[in-house]
Amino acid sequence: MNLTTVREIYKNREQYLSQEISVGGWVRSIRDSKAFGFIVVSDGSYFETLQIVYHDTMPNFDEICKLNVGAAIIVKGTLVATPEAKQPFEIQATEVTVEGPSASDYPLQKKRHSFEYLRTISHLRPRTNTFQAVFRVRSLIAYAIHQYFQERDFVYVHTPLITASDCEGAGEMFQVTTLDLDNIPKTEDGAVDFSQDFFNKPTSLTVSGQLNGETYAMAFRNIYTFGPTFRAENSNTTRHAAEFWMIEPEMAFADLDDNMALAEGMLKYVIRYVLEHAPEEMNFFNQFVDKGLLERLNGVLNSEFGHVTYTEAIKILEEHNDAFEYKVFWGCDLQTEHERYLTEEVYKKPLFVTDYPKEIKAFYMKLNDDNKTVAAMDCLVPGIGEIIGGSQREDNYDKLLSRMEELGLKPEDYEFYLDLRKYGSTRHSGFGLGFERCVMYLTGMGNIRDVIPFPRTVNNCDL
Amino acid sequence: MNLTTVREIYKNREQYLSQEISVGGWVRSIRDSKAFGFIVVSDGSYFETLQIVYHDTMPNFDEICKLNVGAAIIVKGTLVATPEAKQPFEIQATEVTVEGPSASDYPLQKKRHSFEYLRTISHLRPRTNTFQAVFRVRSLIAYAIHQYFQERDFVYVHTPLITASDCEGAGEMFQVTTLDLDNIPKTEDGAVDFSQDFFNKPTSLTVSGQLNGETYAMAFRNIYTFGPTFRAENSNTTRHAAEFWMIEPEMAFADLDDNMALAEGMLKYVIRYVLEHAPEEMNFFNQFVDKGLLERLNGVLNSEFGHVTYTEAIKILEEHNDAFEYKVFWGCDLQTEHERYLTEEVYKKPLFVTDYPKEIKAFYMKLNDDNKTVAAMDCLVPGIGEIIGGSQREDNYDKLLSRMEELGLKPEDYEFYLDLRKYGSTRHSGFGLGFERCVMYLTGMGNIRDVIPFPRTVNNCDL
Numbered sequence: 001m002n003l004t005t006v007r008e009i010y011k012n013r014e015q016y017l018s019q020e021i022s023v024g025g026w027v028r029s030i031r032d033s034k035a036f037g038f039i040v041v042s043d044g045s046y047f048e049t050l051q052i053v054y055h056d057t058m059p060n061f062d063e064i065c066k067l068n069v070g071a072a073i074i075v076k077g078t079l080v081a082t083p084e085a086k087q088p089f090e091i092q093a094t095e096v097t098v099e100g101p102s103a104s105d106y107p108l109q110k111k112r113h114s115f116e117y118l119r120t121i122s123h124l125r126p127r128t129n130t131f132q133a134v135f136r137v138r139s140l141i142a143y144a145i146h147q148y149f150q151e152r153d154f155v156y157v158h159t160p161l162i163t164a165s166d167c168e169g170a171g172e173m174f175q176v177t178t179l180d181l182d183n184i185p186k187t188e189d190g191a192v193d194f195s196q197d198f199f200n201k202p203t204s205l206t207v208s209g210q211l212n213g214e215t216y217a218m219a220f221r222n223i224y225t226f227g228p229t230f231r232a233e234n235s236n237t238t239r240h241a242a243e244f245w246m247i248e249p250e251m252a253f254a255d256l257d258d259n260m261a262l263a264e265g266m267l268k269y270v271i272r273y274v275l276e277h278a279p280e281e282m283n284f285f286n287q288f289v290d291k292g293l294l295e296r297l298n299g300v301l302n303s304e305f306g307h308v309t310y311t312e313a314i315k316i317l318e319e320h321n322d323a324f325e326y327k328v329f330w331g332c333d334l335q336t337e338h339e340r341y342l343t344e345e346v347y348k349k350p351l352f353v354t355d356y357p358k359e360i361k362a363f364y365m366k367l368n369d370d371n372k373t374v375a376a377m378d379c380l381v382p383g384i385g386e387i388i389g390g391s392q393r394e395d396n397y398d399k400l401l402s403r404m405e406e407l408g409l410k411p412e413d414y415e416f417y418l419d420l421r422k423y424g425s426t427r428h429s430g431f432g433l434g435f436e437r438c439v440m441y442l443t444g445m446g447n448i449r450d451v452i453p454f455p456r457t458v459n460n461c462d463l
Numbered sequence: 464m465n466l467t468t469v470r471e472i473y474k475n476r477e478q479y480l481s482q483e484i485s486v487g488g489w490v491r492s493i494r495d496s497k498a499f500g501f502i503v504v505s506d507g508s509y510f511e512t513l514q515i516v517y518h519d520t521m522p523n524f525d526e527i528c529k530l531n532v533g534a535a536i537i538v539k540g541t542l543v544a545t546p547e548a549k550q551p552f553e554i555q556a557t558e559v560t561v562e563g564p565s566a567s568d569y570p571l572q573k574k575r576h577s578f579e580y581l582r583t584i585s586h587l588r589p590r591t592n593t594f595q596a597v598f599r600v601r602s603l604i605a606y607a608i609h610q611y612f613q614e615r616d617f618v619y620v621h622t623p624l625i626t627a628s629d630c631e632g633a634g635e636m637f638q639v640t641t642l643d644l645d646n647i648p649k650t651e652d653g654a655v656d657f658s659q660d661f662f663n664k665p666t667s668l669t670v671s672g673q674l675n676g677e678t679y680a681m682a683f684r685n686i687y688t689f690g691p692t693f694r695a696e697n698s699n700t701t702r703h704a705a706e707f708w709m710i711e712p713e714m715a716f717a718d719l720d721d722n723m724a725l726a727e728g729m730l731k732y733v734i735r736y737v738l739e740h741a742p743e744e745m746n747f748f749n750q751f752v753d754k755g756l757l758e759r760l761n762g763v764l765n766s767e768f769g770h771v772t773y774t775e776a777i778k779i780l781e782e783h784n785d786a787f788e789y790k791v792f793w794g795c796d797l798q799t800e801h802e803r804y805l806t807e808e809v810y811k812k813p814l815f816v817t818d819y820p821k822e823i824k825a826f827y828m829k830l831n832d833d834n835k836t837v838a839a840m841d842c843l844v845p846g847i848g849e850i851i852g853g854s855q856r857e858d859n860y861d862k863l864l865s866r867m868e869e870l871g872l873k874p875e876d877y878e879f880y881l882d883l884r885k886y887g888s889t890r891h892s893g894f895g896l897g898f899e900r901c902v903m904y905l906t907g908m909g910n911i912r913d914v915i916p917f918p919r920t921v922n923n924c925d926l
Contacts, residue, residue, distance in 0.1 A: 001717060005616070005684070026681075026887045027887070043684050044618075044684035072887040072888060100858065100886075100888030106886050122678075123678035123880075123882060124682075132682065132683070135618060136618055138619075139618040142621075143613045143619060150602075150606045155507075155602040156602040156605050158601075158605075158691075158708060158915070160706060160917040161691050162919050162924060163924070164925070174639050174641060175640050176639060177644065178637060178638065178695045181638065181642070181644075182654070182655055184647060191645070192644045192645055198637070198922075200922040203924050205639065215585075216916065218489075219594075220507040222507075230624075230625075232641045234661075243625055252507070253562075395563065416926050419586060421563070423534075423566060424489045424533040424563050424564075425535060425562065426487065426535035426562040427464075427562065453620055453622065454622065454675060456625050458661060460662065461666050463627075463628070463678075
């Protein structure tokens with residue numbers, strides 16, 4: 001079909017003015033007087049809408065007047081400049097064809113609906129202003145991340161979703177099975193007979209692609225993953241989803257400084273990309289969702305990220321322990337309140353905290369010479385707290401093995417991972433960025449359910 | 464670390480010649496004579512390798528001589544042109560630092576290993592020439608697909624992986640559960656008590672994001688998905704994996720012709736992108752994996768895809784029924800042998816077959832006026848057969864409902880999908896591209912296990 005999009009019209013208005021064009025879209029609002037009427041149309045290609053003027057000279061004038069919000073129409077007409085009006089131009093229609101009417105019980109009327117209500121109609125909410133903005137920006141952020149890494153010749157690796165290993169020894173995982181749950185087959189000694197399962201063993205959904213990613217970094221030098229990860233955590237918060245996307249770059253011949261430079265470069269790149277490619281959406285967020293958003297993001301673009309060790313950070317925070325629900329002490333994990341205090345009150349810009357106690361970090365992080373801390377880094381940003389977590393990896397076979405044994409991990413489960421330290425080991429580093437947290441950060445949206453098209457949380461798996 | 468990559472050296476050789484640079488990489492081969500030696504190094508950034516010359520003037524000359532294939536080193540030295548030699552330049556080293564040696568049982572020696580063997584060491588095989596080429600090209604194809612759609616303002620939608628619905632009423636799905644398999648909770652009447660499961664109901668892994676994707680196309684007009692999908696099919700072939708990635712674009716205000724134009728444009732775009740960005744890898748495939756590859760791909764670039772209806776195609780094929788294992792007749796599903804005959808022997812180029820009998824296609828495809836066929840299209844390519852399957856979707860509420868009832872689908876399970884036909888329905892179309900099949904097509908690799916980093920197939924879920 002030879003239709004012009006609203007985006008094309010706005011981007012190349014000079015070319016289309018006074019021309020006859022056809023546009024397809026959905027009715028956002030409609031009002032008529034006796035001899036003519038106005039329809040505001042969105043075609044989803046652009047945040048702004050387009051005004052259509054129609055007249056009673058049309059044979060289907062009555063049909064048009066009766067259209068409801070949400071109806072799909074195709075309009076033929078001439079694009080006319082309207083310098084006196086709110087909108088820059090409108091279409092003087094010669095034909096309005098109804099593709100599909102909208103039933104009178106259409107759940108989205110021309111009024112403000114609460115986010116809570118809109119979550120109950122996740123198949124329709126992308127038709128609203130807020131979710132048009134959220135999900136277009138989500139798409140742009142995803143692409144900007146790919147572009148950032150591909151321009152730097154990172155290889156995109158699809159690490160597996162179904163896994164037989166438990167990456168970090170971490171947390172609650174979803175089991176994946178083809179066994180008949182009504183009638184689980186058992187072995188002679190009464191255990192589940194996984195030899196009858198699809199993969200011949202117990203499997204679950206991955207919580208991280210990092211360990212697999214490292215194997216590819218040791219072949220391609222610079223790689224990144226970008227895929228779904230899963231947590232079966234029973235936590236009903238505004239920041240946790242059971243299914244979310246992660247980006248995990250990994251670089252060989254790279255230390256913690258290289259890692260932080262990559263992370264800072266990535267965040268700035270993505271912010272710049274979105275401000276450039278979705279200015280209408282970003283202004284909308286700044287006006288209606290989070291008033292300080294643009295100032296904050298521009299602040300990030302214009303600052304060098306701060307750097308502080310965990311030990312120094314604890315000293316700073318201890319001086320303000322009165323202000324915190326959880327008091328800090330050397331060895332404690334930082335809570336969001338501490339992270340936000342550091343980045344918002346002390347440094348007033350994004351901040352890397354490095355060299356955490358080994359006890360509160362994962363087994364694969366590189367032990368520092370002090371034997372107490374590891375070469376970890378968390379990136380904290382104003383308004384959120386931690387947005388990125390990463391580290392240099394332990395590349396010494398013996399140290400890695402002994403750390404695994406200390407923590408009770410079975411070396412035979414990690415043979416492939418130990419192999420990387422046996423055959424051409426080299427310093428290497430990487431980090432993880434929770435994609436949804438990044439979308440929340442860039443849009444100002446406060447609930448993770450509102451930045452995922454069809455969110456999965458405890459007791460919620462609709463559509 | 465301030466290291467120059469092998470890719471940078473090859474791309475900007477003039478800039479680096481006669482300069483002192485440092486390079487990190489892994490030993491591909493090493494040989495020494497009395498006073499000096501040669502190391503061929505790969506750093507994974509580029510398909511070509513780099514030759515290093517080292518001398519017995521170095522304090523660690525003996526250590527270097529003893530290095531094994533696979534060892535990680537950092538080399539400092541001067542890049543020197545070698546116009547007489549096989550390689551265009553080499554590094555005259557002043558320092559060779561061993562980052563990590565490689566144990567003597569390194570499984571990859573300088574000889575040809577079979578693909579079967581390499582599948583048993585999926586964490587090391589990306590270090591070989593073939594898999595360096597496969598997985599860099601896989602990464603480039605993924606990016607080219609994103610670029611194609613983003614340049615056209617398609618919105619990238621992450622449709623959910625965990626689902627409570629069974630998209631096409633199709634096939635074997637993996638169940639997802641947090642129930643204790645050792646001790647499945649039961650209700651009073653003996654059924655599995657899913658109220659105790661994480662999502663409060665039975666859930667499984669998605670087989671397609673299409674239906675969810677359509678809801679976003681009816682808001683954004685043009686969207687695409689690119690994510691993992693799953694089939695618990697017990698089929699042990701070279702073309703089936705339990706976990707694979709799919710691309711599913713969907714366009715509103717678009718008919719079957721728009722759909723085919725989008726698919727043809729995408730395939731050509733991706734081929735062109737890969738030929739331009741990975742010429743070394745593509746030449747390697749053409750030389751060592753599939754001798755007709757480049758000729759075939761260039762043929763695609765330079766041809767308009769053919770178009771034939773299913774009914775016409777059956778007439779053509781019936782004349783050659785002698786040649787087929789499965790004889791064709793109107794109403795039968797096309798087998799790979801038929802598809803390949805059409806595209807390779809009859810049309811000798813990529814081909815769209817359209818308007819299939821409704822009985823062999825999915826319920827959501829648009830019924831044609833003949834009431835017998837649907838507005839479906841399969842794209843067939845030489846060497847593979849079907850690579851893309853798509854259709855215009857049924858946008859008429861009543862027709863969709865009656866088709867669902869004919870097939871015994873419960874309308875209440877598809878309420879959200881029916882809503883799209885109730886509130887502003889419009890003609891719309893989309894297709895699905897199996898990403899791995901696309902990678903096989905562009906590389907000439909014959910087994911899907913060799914184009915997935917860590918493949919999942921029946922009884923196989925390693926690493």
